Amino acid sequence: MKENQLNMIKKIPKIVLHLHLDGSLRPETVYNWLKEQGKDVELEQVKKDLMVNKDCRDLNEYLQKFDLPLEVLQTEEHIEQAIYELFEDLANQNVIYAEIRFAPCLHIMKGLNYDQVVESAIKGMNKAKEKLKIEGNLLLCCMRGKDNKKSNLQTVMTAKKYLDKGVCGLDLAGAEALYPTSEYKDIFKVAKELDIPFTIHAGEADRTTKYKKSS
Numbered sequence: 078m079k080e081n082q083l084n085m086i087k088k089i090p091k092i093v094l095h096l097h098l099d100g101s102l103r104p105e106t107v108y109n110w111l112k113e114q115g116k117d118v119e120l121e122q123v124k125k126d127l128m129v130n131k132d133c134r135d136l137n138e139y140l141q142k143f144d145l146p147l148e149v150l151q152t153e154e155h156i157e158q159a160i161y162e163l164f165e166d167l168a169n170q171n172v173i174y175a176e177i178r179f180a181p182c183l184h185i186m187k188g189l190n191y192d193q194v195v196e197s198a199i200k201g202m203n204k205a206k207e208k209l210k211i212e213g214n215l216l217l218c219c220m221r222g223k224d225n226k227k228s229n230l231q232t233v234m235t236a237k238k239y240l241d242k243g244v245c246g247l248d249l250a251g252a253e254a255l256y257p258t259s260e261y262k263d264i265f266k267v268a269k270e271l272d273i274p275f276t277i278h279a280g281e282a283d284r285t286t287k288y289k290k291s292s
């Protein structure tokens with residue numbers, strides 16, 4: 078694309094509705110965090126660990142790039158900073174509203190609870206809203222996987238608690254080919270009963286399920 082076309086696109090006010098926090102970290106920030114942890118890393122390697130090649134056609138290869146972000150997004154400070162920086166990057170591209178999604182259950186490996194994860198994210202987002210010309214909301218992802226019922230239910234309850242206070246809904250993410258959407262019916266039934274809006278990742282990897290037309 079020509080530079081003038083890129084500039085034109087940059088100038089158009091935009092809305093982003095599908096963006097994963099753990100897929101949107103600045104390599105420089107992750108590099109600094111790893112250095113602070115005393116790790117011997119190179120920025121180039123961090124970039125490789127975070128980004129797929131331009132010709133990537135494999136969802137699993139793509140999903141592997143979430144490993145490092147999840148490893149470092151386990152403290153309130155890092156979550157707040159990551160969200161703030163993401164909104165800053167978006168504002169610089171003239172995005173005026175964004176919905177950022179992430180799964181709280183993947184950020185509790187080092188002792189945080191669901192409330193702390195979501196409150197840190199809201200704090201980072203509110204800071205961005207105050208300082209930059211941008212608006213936004215968070216979507217909390219339930220995860221496909223084995224024995225996830227309890228954690229997904231907790232995600233639903235957390236979404237209810239922070240609904241309209243920074244959270245605007247729920248999502249379902251993860252390995253669709255292994256865990257078909259139909260297995261998560263109950264969770265979204267609860268969401269519906271609680272009046273929580275939701276969006277679901279579906280149709281990316283599962284080619285086997287026959288979806289019935291609803292009348």
Ligand SMILES: [Zn+2]
Nearest residue numbers: 095096097278
């Ligand atoms: Zn997605």
